[in-house]
Amino acid sequence: MPIYEAIYRSNDHEELITVNSIEQHEKFVDVKNHLYCTYQGCTARLSYVPKGKVRAHFKTWPKNNHIQDCTDYFERMVTANKQKSIATSTMALSDKHIKSVLDNLKRKRKEQESGTDKVKTNRKKKPRPKVNPDSFENTTLNIVPTTGPEADLTSGENNIKEPSVRNRSLINLSDDDLNWTRSVECYIQNVETDDNRAVLELRDGNYTFRVFFEEFFFDNAPINFRGYFEDLKYLVQRHKEYLFSGVGLIEKRNEQYCMLVNRGNDFRIDDQYIAIFLQNASA
Known part of the structure; x- marks a missing residue:
């Protein structure tokens, strides 16, 4: 079950934190790394x-267990996923897939602005199959999205679906995102x-983030x-309200x-490709 309250514990300080207040906390980064039942x-x-x-919710940290009397106590199960060894390959994302990611960012933002966004409720999930710990391991292929050079697979190769981009x-970036392709807008x-x-x-707010476009x-x-980029620099110096949306x-x-962007179609300014944005800005 999802958890909606936690204790922020640091040195001799304890504070009740809710999912509605955590992102507004002045010590958000420290708080999210020191949460307890x-x-x-x-x-x-x-x-x-x-x-x-x-x-939004809190969840139990991997390999951490609640005491049996705790209202959030649960028994961990050995599942089939634990018996799989994972092979990882990178897949180049197509322009069509990147466009879909950027379009979804725009759609979700518009829904939030208009108040029409709806949070999906949890659906009942089928229990994961139990396995025999003595059984042989299965191998599963983990497909990692990339927009950089030297991807292992081209888009859609071997009839494999392109991986999603988170x-x-x-405020929510963490070390878990390092070396992964993500979408960001700000x-x-x-x-x-x-x-x-x-x-x-x-x-x-107090968070800064740099987007790099380099030699490649x-x-x-x-x-x-x-x-x-020179024209964009001039416009930003005059008016700092242009929205960047990108995948990198x-x-x-x-x-x-920070983010490294590798292709011209992987980002937009005010929901437009940069050439179109500049053309409209000068009109």
Whole structure:
């Protein structure tokens, strides 16, 4: 069952945290890493799961157990998934798939703005099959999305469905996202340009995030993209309310999360490809 309250415990400090208040907490990053069960005497650690297909909630930390008297106690089961060894391959995402990801970001944002978004309720799931611990291991193929060079598989190769791309807000990025392709959207605060490099600085409250366009991007993009970023830089200096939406690889540079974008169709400004945005902005 989902959990909606937790105890934030740090040194001698304890504080009740709810799923409705955690993201507004001034120490959000520290809070989400120090959450525990609220039941007296239960020391099970919890993690925060932001709103996605289901409403935001807390869940029990892997390999942490509640005491039997706790209202959130459950017995862990050995499942078939535990018996699988995993092989990982990367798959290049098609322009069509990236377009779908960016379109979904726009749609969800519009629904939230209009108040028409509905959180999906949990459906009853079939219990996972139990397995014989002595049985032979099965191997499953884990497909990882990528927009970079040298992917193991091309889009749709071997009739394998393209993997999904998870969306992240700046406040919810964590080390679990590193080296994964994610989607992000936020408002641009600054643009830096160089010969074979452009950097967009995004900001959400106290959180900053940099989006890098580097040598691989410019080697494969039309030559006029250099001018596009110069024009965007000029516009942002005059008006800092342009929304960036993009798909790219999450990295960590100088102890800060950032994104590396590799292709010209993998991002939009104000829900438009940059060439169209600049054309409309100058009209």
